Amino acid sequence: MKSLTKDVKVVVFDTFGTVVDWRGSIIRDLSIWGRNEGIQADWTALADRWRLEYEPEKNRVRNGEIGWTNLDELHAHALEKVAAEVGIKNLSRSQMQHVNSVWHRLDGWPDAVDGLTRLKRKYVIGPLSNGNVALLVNMAKHAGLPWDNVFSCELFRHFKPHPETYLGVCRLMYLNPAQVMMCAAHNYDLAAARALGLKTAFIPRPIEYGSGQTTDLVPEQDWDIVAKDIIDLAQQMGT
Structure with missing residues (x-):
């Protein structure tokens, strides 16, 4: 696992469902x-x-x-x-x-603040979310999410999974795609990121849509990391 993620500098997160409930x-x-x-x-x-x-x-x-x-x-x-x-x-x-x-x-999942705080020790972290800047900043204040930056799709004037959203993070941070990791509870989001060269981490949220959820219960590809929650992700990422 270390060899797969050793070059990662920035870790970005889908937010609705992955970080917040x-x-x-x-x-x-x-x-x-x-x-x-x-x-x-x-x-x-x-x-x-x-x-x-x-x-x-x-x-x-x-x-x-x-x-x-x-x-x-x-x-x-x-x-x-x-x-x-x-x-x-x-x-x-x-x-x-x-x-x-x-x-x-919106409130974070129980593991969100602790896991993000651990990741922040080593990586630049932020949401790569379809939410606009004001929404994401206010949400972070409300939920105590310790982002370093807010990579709102509003900055790129495209919604995910448009390539400009993922590559926009790379451009803003002067990084190659392999130095950025996309984390999400949604397989489609990770597939779009991987196609552009980003690293990927899957964090299942099996009750995002309630107890009857039928989608995104398991990883659909061999993502670089599969974690049970954000705390587990932080541990696997060496923080």
């Missing part, structure tokens, strides 16, 4: 807020239905239907649709903005 966080956050606001809603249904719009919304940018639009704005557009579908109606503008900003308030 987006589904559980949304349900917890909005359930408390809804009770305080006197709003009865199926927040679990909202979280699941909202996430189903994630790829379709990004595809509106990818296929040229709309110009570059960051994830906060895409989430807001999707929320207008899905809130009505799950029976959440008559929210004020400020209430809708609060709901949409829940993505800024």
Whole structure:
């Protein structure tokens, strides 16, 4: 393992699902807020239905239907649709903005802060995420994520798995692809990174989508590292 990763200088992470528990966080956050606001809603249904719009919304940018639009704005557009579908109606503008900003308030998985802190001792670490800069910075403050830098796809004006996102990290850090490791709970993300020469680490999150999850339960290729969580990744990476 050491020979595979000895040249790595930067370790970047998919964030939604890999580092933070987006589904559980949304349900917890909005359930408390809804009770305080006197709003009865199926927040679990909202979280699941909202996430189903994630790829379709990004595809509106990818296929040229709309110009570059960051994830906060895409989430807001999707929320207008899905809130009505799950029976959440008559929210004020400020209430809708609060709901949409829940993505800024996501909690890390239990191993995230400890594992990232260990990795930070030796490597430059940061999210390579479709989230926009403000979202990722606010999330890091909320969850205590000790990033060295935020490699938001907003900087590259492309969403993953576009090559410019992965190679953009290499360009910004003046590194060859083999000196950058992509870590993710999603096989497609790692496959795109590996095709460009990056090192790869798979961290399964089998309840990202709830107890009935059927995807990304196991590594689909021989990734450079397969770790049970970020603490295990740090150990395997020598920190």
